[in-house]
Amino acid sequence: MRKKFLAAATIAAISNINPVWAISDIEALRIQVEALKKDYEQRINALENRLKQSEEKAQIAQQKVEQVAEKVEKTKNTSRTGQGNFNPEISLILDGRYADFNNDSDAYKLPGFALGNEAGLGEEGFSIGHTELTISANADDKFYGKATLAIHDHEGETKTDLEEAYIQTLGLGHGLTLKAGRFYSAIGYLNEQHEHLWDFADAPLIYRGLFGDQLRDDGLQVTYVAPTDTFMQVGTELFRGDRFPGGGSHDGVGAWTVFANIGGDIGIEHSWQLGLNHWRENDVDDRTSGGHSHEGAAAETSSFSGDSKISSLDLVYKWAPNGNPTSRNFKLQFEYFDLREDGSITMLNSGPPEEFSTYDGQKDGWYAQAIYQFKPHWRTGIRYDRLSSNNKGSDEDVLAEAGLDDKGHTPERYSAMLEWLPSEYSRIRLQYNRDDSYENADNQIFLQYTLSLGSHGAHQF
C-alpha cells in the first residue's frame, strides 16, 4: 500500500515538471490505442465468426443426435416396475430329499423341550418336503398381498397347509408399514424365512425346541424404519395366540411381540444386522405337546397352562469381495433364545385323578453357522447347535413324563453341508449331522433338491 502511494507520488511529480513531454506522450498513446482498437475489433469479429460457426456445428450435431434420439425414444411409456412381468407373481417350490439316519426317527426327542407342531426329523428314505405355491402381487398402490400354500405328506396323508396369507401396506409414509393376516413372526433372523431359503435341510435345534421349527400366527404387525443412515427398525406384533408355543383360544390379543433391528455396512465389503426380540403370551391354556410320539390314541399327552415369554438376540454378518457376492461371499449367523414359563403341567388321559405338577420352566439355546460360497455355483457351510434347560415343578415325575426333564443331557448337534447351485433357480444339497439331541447320538445324512419355478421373488438380507 505504502509502495503504491510512493510510486503514484513520483509519477505525479515527474509529469508536473515536464508538461511538454506529457503532451507528445498523450498523442503517441492516442495513436497506439487507436491501433489496438482496430486490432481488437478485427479479432472480435473473427471470434464472433468462429463462435457462429461452432454454434452452427453444435446445432447440426444436436440435430443429428436428436434424429437418432427420436429413433430410440419410446413412443408410448409403459410403466414398468422392478418386479416381474407376471401379475400376480406365481412361484412354485419343489423340494425332495433322501435321508438316512442311524437311529429310528420316531424315537427322536429333545430332553427338557416338549416338542410341538410337527417338530421332528422327518421321514427316512425318499420323501418330498414342502411343495410351496406362492402367489403375490401389489393389489393396487396401497396394498401388497401374498399367500403361500404348502402341500406335504404327513403319515401317509397329503395335507395342504396355508402357511402364510397376508396383506401389507405400501408406502404408508414416515417409514411405517402395517401387515395383517397370517404370517411368520419377525422375531429372530431365520423365522421369517421360508424353509427353502434356509442354508441347511433342517431347522436349528432351538427353533425346533421352542417353536416346532417356526413361529407363525394370525394377527397384525406394525414396523417403523427410522430416517437414519444406520438402519434402525422397531416393530410390534399382536397375535391371536392359539398356535404353538401359545395355546388355548383367545378372543382378543393372545400373544404379542416387540422387536428392534439395527444394521449397516462397514466399508463396501462388510455388512451386518443385529436384532433384539421378545415374544409373550400371558394366558397359555391347554397347550399340548408330545410331537410325534405315535403311542396310540389314548397316549398320555402333557398339557401346559400358564404364562410364557421368549427373548432373543440375533446377529448376522456378511462379506463379499468388492461387495459383489456373485462369485464369492461369506455369511456368519448367530441366534440366542431364552424361554421362561410359569404355570402348571397336566398329563391328559392319565389317572384318575389326572397327574399334575406346578411348572417353572427355563430353557435356552443358540446356534452359530458359517456359510462360504467359494466359487460360482458352490457353497459350503457348518453349523453348531446347543440347548440347555432347567425346568422345576412340584412333581418331578410328571415333568419327566412330559419330556421336560433334561436327564442331565445337553442337546447339541454338529452339521456340515455342501451345495451345488446350477443357477439361481435350482440347488442340490448334501448335508451331514452328528446329532446329540438325546442320549443316543445319531448320524444323519440328507441329499436334497430344491427348485424354484416361476417368478423369483427378492431375497431378504
Place this chain on the structure above:
Amino acid sequence: MFNPIKKHLFIMLAFSLWANNSHSVINVFACEPEWASLVQILGGDKVSVFSATTALQDPHHIQARPSLIAKTRRADLLICTGAELEAGWLPLLLRKSGNGKILTGQPGHFMSADHVTLLEKPKLLDRSLGDVHADGNPHIHLDPHRIMIIAGALTKTLSLIDPDNQNDYQNNWISFKNTWSRAITNWEQQSQSLRGKKIVVNHNSWVYLEDWLKLERVATLEPKPGIAPSSAHLTQVLAELKQNQADMILYATYQNDKAVRWLADKTHIPVVALPFSVSSDETLFQWYERILSQLLDIKQ
C-alpha cells in the same frame, strides 16, 4: 430384558436422530452409478445422491442390505434402470422402506428403461434359455443417445419433484444437452476405426455399445445369459473363432475373467476389461471417454 425405561430410551434415541436430519436438498437413491452421475449433473447442488452399487458390483445380484433399506427410507427420488434388472432386490427395498414417495406410479419412481426402446426383447420366456429379461436387454447406459433421452425425462421429473428449483434443472439440462451432443459427435468421429470390428463378449452386456459403435458380436462366452461358461461351450467358441477370427474380447470388470483369460491364451485375441459403470472419482463423460480410449488403444 425389555424394561419400559430402556424401551423409552430407545424411542427417544430414534427420534433425536430423526430430528437432526435436514430436508433442504432432494435425496436421490440411484440403483447404479451411471444414473447417480447423470442425476448429479442435472441436479447440481440441489440434490444429494447415493449410489446403491459400484462399478465393481453386478447390478443383477445385490442383496437388500439393511443400509440400503435405510437409504431408500429417506429418498425423495429413486432412479434405476428398470426392465427387471433390479428385480432381485429393489421390490424388497421398496416394500420394507415404508416410503410412499418412490413407489411405482409416483413422480419419485424413475425407471430409465421406461423412456427408451429396448433391444433383444425375447420372443419366448423360458428359463432354460437363461436369465432372460422379458422387457429386453436392460444395459441401456452404454448408448449415449439413450442417455440423452433419459436425461431429458429426468429433468422433467426433477422439476416435478422440486418445482422451486426448476430453473436450475432446466439450465443444467440445456448445458448438458449441448455438451453431450458435441461429445457424441466427437466420440462417433473418433471411433470410426472401430466400425465393423468383430468382438467376443462374456455376457450380453454390450448390446447397446455394439449397436452404437457398429461392432459385430461373433461369440458369447456364456452359453445362455447368466449361466457360467461351460468347457463344452468354450471349446465350441474356440473352434468357431478359428474359422472366423475376432478383433477383441470384451468383459466387464465385475465379471469373472477365468473363461476370458482361457480363450485369450488359446487365440491371442486382445482382451479389453471395461468398467461397466462410472467409478466414484469420475463423471459420466469421463467414463465414456475411458471406454472409448480403451477400445481404441487395442486398435493401434
